[in-house]
């Protein structure tokens with residue numbers, strides 16, 4: 004008996020393979036967080052193992068990314084050790100037609116924004132379900148907040164028209180704690196007219212560490228799709 008592969012997983016793998024193929028020997032590579040970039044890290048490890056790729060260094064965007072990079076044999080460096088990142092590859096929860104993003108489904112958006120924004124080239128890898136006409140259509144905006152400021156930040160986002168919800172752990176009692184020891188508010192907005200303005204406004208609230216709106220950071224989006232029953236990768 005054969006088991007049909009989940010089409011979303013197939014699209015993620017294809018797009019991850021296409022992104023991993025864009026990495027050249029000697030590059031410093033930003034390693035994103037999430038299920039799609041987990042495939043990227045695995046494929047980079049495969050290329051290193053086969054000798055097709057040599058001497059790359061990874062800058063992880065999360066504890067999860069560093070664990071996977073070690074598992075697949077990718078040497079890691081910190082931002083203290085390198086001045087530039089040649090290429091960053093990361094996933095996203097929503098992508099609009101201007102290549103603006105909502106990220107942070109894995110609560111890693113703070114480190115992701117630092118690494119992705121530093122990269123000379125930033126490639127986003129998504130399956131086609133992540134494409135939206137307008138940010139905020141399907142996904143709330145994740146905001147990393149210092150634990151002591153959860154109440155005032157929640158009140159401030161309500162004044163901005165948002166509905167905040169403290170992100171809770173799935174296999175853990177209590178809230179999700181980020182790699183930096185903070186908490187995450189997922190904030191639903193009925194519509195986001197100006198993502199750049201909302202990104203700045205949210206980051207100006209005292210106690211907010213970083214929010215998951217990424218404006219003007221993306222160079223390329225690789226989109227995994229199924230066409231005529233076959234997975235294809237489209238570029239935006």
Ligand SMILES: O=C(CO)[C@H](O)[C@H](O)COP(=O)(O)O
Nearest residue numbers: 037038039094107108109111
């Ligand atoms: O922003 C992220 C983590 O903070 C991820 O990149 C985003 O949630 C997409 O994840 P996936 O590839 O699993 O769909």
